[in-house]
Amino acid sequence: xxRFENVSxxxxxxxxxxxxxxxxxxxxxxxxLLVGPSGVGKSSLLGAVSGLVPHxxxxxxxxxxxxxGRDTRTHxxxxxxxxxxxxxxxxxxxxxxDTVEDELAYGMESLGLAPAVMRRRVEETLDLLGLAELRNxxxxxxxxxxxxxxxIGSVLTPHPRVLVLDEPTSALDPSAAEDVLAVLQRLVHDLxxxxxMAEHRLERVVQYADQVLLLPDGxxxxxxxxxxVSPVHPPVVALGRLAGWDPLPLxxxxxxxxxxxxxxxxxxxxxxxxxxxxxxxxGAGEAGGAGGAEAAGPSAASPGRGxxxxxxxxxxxxxxxxxxxxxxxxxxxxLAVRRGRVEALRRIDLRVRAGETVALMGRNGAGxxxxxxxxxxxxxxxxxxxxxxxxxxxxxxxxxxxxQVGLVPQEPRDLLYAETVAAECAAADADAGAAPGTCRxxxxxxxxxxxxxxxxxxxxxxxxxxxxxxVVLTGRPPLLLLDEPTRGLDYAAKAxxxxxxxxxxxxxxxxxxxxxxxELTAELADRVVIVAGGEVxxxxxxxxxxxxxxxxSPQVAKVLAPRPWLTVEQVEAAL
Amino acid sequence: xxxxxxxxxxxxxxxxxxxxxxxxxTARRGAFAAAGAGLVxxxxxxxxxxxxxxxxxxxxxxxxxASRTTNxxxxxxxxxxxxxxxxxxxxxxPWARSYGAFVKLGLFVVLLRVVFSLVLGSPIPGTTTLxxxxxxxxxxxxxxxxxxxxxxxxxxxxxxYDGAKLATLLICVGAANALANPARLLKSLPGALYEAGVAxxxxxxxxxxxxxxxxxxxxxxxxxxxxxxxxxxxxxxxxPVLEGALERSIAVAxxxxxxxxxxxxxxxxxxxxxxxxxxxxxxLGVCAGSYGLLAAEGAGYGLPLLGAxxxxxxxxxxxxxxxxxxxxxxxDRFGPRSWLVAASGVxxxxxxxxxxxxxxxxxxxxxxxxxxxxxxxWPALAVLAGLLPAFVAPVPKEDT
Numbered sequence: 023x024x025r026f027e028n029v030s031x032x033x034x035x036x037x038x039x040x041x042x043x044x045x046x047x048x049x050x051x052x053x054x055l056l057v058g059p060s061g062v063g064k065s066s067l068l069g070a071v072s073g074l075v076p077h078x079x080x081x082x083x084x085x086x087x088x089x090x091g092r093d094t095r096t097h098x099x100x101x102x103x104x105x106x107x108x109x110x111x112x113x114x115x116x117x118x119x120d121t122v123e124d125e126l127a128y129g130m131e132s133l134g135l136a137p138a139v140m141r142r143r144v145e146e147t148l149d150l151l152g153l154a155e156l157r158n159x160x161x162x163x164x165x166x167x168x169x170x171x172x173x174i175g176s177v178l179t180p181h182p183r184v185l186v187l188d189e190p191t192s193a194l195d196p197s198a199a200e201d202v203l204a205v206l207q208r209l210v211h212d213l214x215x216x217x218x219m220a221e222h223r224l225e226r227v228v229q230y231a232d233q234v235l236l237l238p239d240g241x242x243x244x245x246x247x248x249x250x251v252s253p254v255h256p257p258v259v260a261l262g263r264l265a266g267w268d269p270l271p272l273x274x275x276x277x278x279x280x281x282x283x284x285x286x287x288x289x290x291x292x293x294x295x296x297x298x299x300x301x302x303x304x305g306a307g308e309a310g311g312a313g314g315a316e317a318a319g320p321s322a323a324s325p326g327r328g329x330x331x332x333x334x335x336x337x338x339x340x341x342x343x344x345x346x347x348x349x350x351x352x353x354x355x356x357l358a359v360r361r362g363r364v365e366a367l368r369r370i371d372l373r374v375r376a377g378e379t380v381a382l383m384g385r386n387g388a389g390x391x392x393x394x395x396x397x398x399x400x401x402x403x404x405x406x407x408x409x410x411x412x413x414x415x416x417x418x419x420x421x422x423x424x425x426q427v428g429l430v431p432q433e434p435r436d437l438l439y440a441e442t443v444a445a446e447c448a449a450a451d452a453d454a455g456a457a458p459g460t461c462r463x464x465x466x467x468x469x470x471x472x473x474x475x476x477x478x479x480x481x482x483x484x485x486x487x488x489x490x491x492x493v494v495l496t497g498r499p500p501l502l503l504l505d506e507p508t509r510g511l512d513y514a515a516k517a518x519x520x521x522x523x524x525x526x527x528x529x530x531x532x533x534x535x536x537x538x539x540x541e542l543t544a545e546l547a548d549r550v551v552i553v554a555g556g557e558v559x560x561x562x563x564x565x566x567x568x569x570x571x572x573x574x575s576p577q578v579a580k581v582l583a584p585r586p587w588l589t590v591e592q593v594e595a596a597l
Numbered sequence: 598x599x600x601x602x603x604x605x606x607x608x609x610x611x612x613x614x615x616x617x618x619x620x621x622x623t624a625r626r627g628a629f630a631a632a633g634a635g636l637v638x639x640x641x642x643x644x645x646x647x648x649x650x651x652x653x654x655x656x657x658x659x660x661x662x663a664s665r666t667t668n669x670x671x672x673x674x675x676x677x678x679x680x681x682x683x684x685x686x687x688x689x690x691p692w693a694r695s696y697g698a699f700v701k702l703g704l705f706v707v708l709l710r711v712v713f714s715l716v717l718g719s720p721i722p723g724t725t726t727l728x729x730x731x732x733x734x735x736x737x738x739x740x741x742x743x744x745x746x747x748x749x750x751x752x753x754x755x756x757x758y759d760g761a762k763l764a765t766l767l768i769c770v771g772a773a774n775a776l777a778n779p780a781r782l783l784k785s786l787p788g789a790l791y792e793a794g795v796a797x798x799x800x801x802x803x804x805x806x807x808x809x810x811x812x813x814x815x816x817x818x819x820x821x822x823x824x825x826x827x828x829x830x831x832x833x834x835x836x837p838v839l840e841g842a843l844e845r846s847i848a849v850a851x852x853x854x855x856x857x858x859x860x861x862x863x864x865x866x867x868x869x870x871x872x873x874x875x876x877x878x879x880x881l882g883v884c885a886g887s888y889g890l891l892a893a894e895g896a897g898y899g900l901p902l903l904g905a906x907x908x909x910x911x912x913x914x915x916x917x918x919x920x921x922x923x924x925x926x927x928x929d930r931f932g933p934r935s936w937l938v939a940a941s942g943v944x945x946x947x948x949x950x951x952x953x954x955x956x957x958x959x960x961x962x963x964x965x966x967x968x969x970x971x972x973x974x975w976p977a978l979a980v981l982a983g984l985l986p987a988f989v990a991p992v993p994k995e996d997t
Binding site for chain 1: 642643690780795798799801805806813814816817819820821822823824833836837845848849850851852853854855856857859860862922923924925926
């Protein structure tokens with residue numbers, strides 16, 4: 023269906039080609055998953071299929087790309103529109119019209135389908151994607167998951183034989199992501215659509231793939247075979263590799279079947295909380311300290327390893343100020359936020375102690391971001407009280423506040439204004455009243471190898487996040503807030519982020535992160551707070567909350583249930 | 598009695614007591630209810646949506662009516678009619694909120710008109726001097742222009758009447774704007790003008806995104822501990838906002854291209870040449886015709902030339918539509934309810950034009966000497982015909 027013959031893509035002004043000598047054939051009706059670290063040309067490869075590379079993006083494409091027998095060299099994207107449907111990373115940038123129904127019809131209108139056919143297909147697609155209730159809604163009012171489904175629906179209606187998707191589930195909560203993937207699977211099974219998809223969150227998608235294409239090598243094969251050698255892989259694969267299972271399990275179900283022996287081996291051991299592992303990494307662990315008392319409960323009782331204890335006392339001595347401070351760092355009582363008639367938050371009670379890491383989870387639009395924004399004072403509470411380090415955020419002068427609390431927003435780029443990394447750092451020092459060079463030192467630590475003159479826009483997603491994080495940390499706020507920090511990050515970037523955040527927690531920073539990423543939560547959080555419909559529906563130690571709710575439990579927990587093992591790292595440390 | 602039996606059999610049994618009779622009675626009541634329900638305006642959905650053009654015809658009808666009179670009572674009635682219909686039938690859509698802005702603009706126009714009249718004087722010969730403003734002495738060459746000076750009641754009343762007329766026109770336009778979905782109006786354009794329509798729709802969806810960007814970046818500035826006001830802030834926010842807008846427009850263009858925007862059908866060369874000739878020739882004809890109409894000597898050939906030019910241009914547009922392969926998904930139909938709405942507007946307009954000819958005094962209450970305006974009965978009743986849409990147009994759904 024799709025053939026790449028010796029294809030290389032070089033963008034103008036780029037030193038090296040974005041894609042080099044790719045040779046591959048995707049047969050009809052296959053779901054092919056494209057994996058690889060950031061910046062290996064996944065998006066370029068996807069763009070080449072729809073003809074947007076190079077017709078729209080510029081650059082030079084050598085070799086030959088044919089889709090359904092049509093050469094993209096001679097066919098412009100619009101002439102492939104009946105054959106290829108493309109959904110980019112940002113669904114909002116995809117929409118041409120203003121309501122759901124019009125958006126679904128747009129592609130068919132362009133192709134000149136008969137009105138009766140269009141009407142039928144729109145109705146079918148509304149049902150297929152569960153959008154019937156939303157048909158008249160303006161697209162701007164939909165949640166992220168709904169928008170993603172509309173975007174997919176809008177390219178489905180012309181019945182393309184090939185579907186190209188760039189990170190279709192990155193912005194979605196776990197259940198919305200499952201909806202979208204179920205739809206894709208139905209398309210592949212029922213309609214024989216060929217799907218080519220890139221995705222960082224392999225734990226969500228790898229079990230749906232018929233074949234996996236690994237970049238930059240351009241190697242393609244069955245998922246189990248590729249996962250055995252891939253540098254990026256989901257936790258279940260990591261667990262399989264650790265336990266030496268062959269063939270590698272790709273789904274939780276496969277892994278569970280093989281995990282009996284592993285479960286037996288682990289039966290008499292107790293998992294240590296993530297913080298204890300951080301302590302082993304060289305920071306000061308806080309297991310059993312004032313902050314994580316509940317979270318660290320099991321480990322306090324466990325024999326553990328001796329190394330976890332000494333740092334505990336060291337920390338208790340080095341940070342008495344925070345621990346003896348009256349009350350918790352964050353104290354939210356009966357908080358409510360209304361926007362017009364919508365009650366975004368209702369009766370929220372939340373307390374966070376210094377040094378604690380709390381994950382806010384919940385579906386898209388549940389109120390997680392709003393809660394973070396009330397903590398940083400950009401949203402004023404309608405009723406109730408918010409105190410951060412003894413201050414009321416929305417009435418505090420922003421200059422003073424940034425030394426108490428820092429938020430890295432969903433789009434870290436919003437925080438960056440300057441033309442170069444050096445200028446950005448100088449501005450951050452000035453903003454926070456920190457000694458010159460403070461921010462640059464943080465950048466050097468988080469982002470080794472980035473030069474002063476780099477433009478923030480040229481950084482990768484993960485590097486930009488690290489730069490924004492450095493800017494925020496320049497004020498040394500005891501409370502750090504992160505909104506969806508792992509969106510668009512590959513596993514390597516995520517691992518670096520986790521390591522940084524653990525070090526910060528060990529140094530006494532409290533962190534609150536709003537995230538859909540259950541694996542991140544499992545690796546970082548002491549406590550999980552689940553928000554639904556603007557209310558807190560669960561609040562407790564990570565292991566308890568996460569293990570008891572399937573939607574929010576990480577793969578390892580599902581495999582090793584009912585024992586509270588959350589990460590591969592824990593298992594590795596115990597073995 | 599089973600539902601399988603025919604309705605005829607059921608009717609014969611109506612007089613009999615028992616379950617059968619009751620069913621028939623219920624059925625008859627149901628039929629009446631159904632007939633009644635047919636008259637009540639239905640809940641709006643896409644199938645029964647009024648054609649956007651019908652709203653505009655209705656509003657323009659009211660505007661034409663308003664332009665024929667300066668009677669403040671009649672103008673007030675027109676505004677009240679337009680306002681009532683807007684209140685009864687507008688949606689929660691963003692454009693529907695523009696009505697308030699148009700009303701404010703109307704009030705501003707009245708105020709402006711009065712201020713001009715106060716400051717610059719007025720050609721209305723009045724005798725009732727209210728007060729005298731200090732007059733600015735002007736040189737000889739500016740004779741005929743007066744700044745300040747005597748202010749008469751007549752002149753003020755005239756200014757208010759005149760301003761009110763203009764304000765009413767604006768409010769009528771505002772009503773159409775609030776009631777008709779602009780995107781759907783653009784979709785009713787002929788195929789050859791489709792591209793222009795898309796450009797406007799994309800631009801319209803852009804504005805809210807731009808506003809959202811500004812809000813987001815202002816928030817981000819606060820997160821960096823910087824003030825959100827001031828010139829520096831505007832500059833620092835402005836650049837990323839523009840950058841974002843540019844990036845988004847490129848992304849939308851890519852998306853449109855990938856979804857088949859701009860696909861054209863092959864047309865024979867002869868058709869293409871004819872199209873060009875018709876459009877160009879038609880436009881030339883329109884220009885020459887308008888010149889003829891405006892110039893003193895060309896009145897004879899002006900009108901026919903203008904007509905022929907228009908026809909040729911329209912034929913060209915129609916023929917040009919053949920190049921696009923586009924079809925339309927669920928276009929708005931100009932159904933009976935649309936006709937009723939349009940007709941109510943036209944009725945108001947025609948009645949007022951007639952009234953202007955028959956009872957000119959009632960429609961233009963005297964200013965010199967001052968008179969109390971009276972409400973002429975039958976033109977007022979005619980204006981009330983404009984309320985029809987509030988009863989026949991489908992009711993928008995309450996947004997929950």
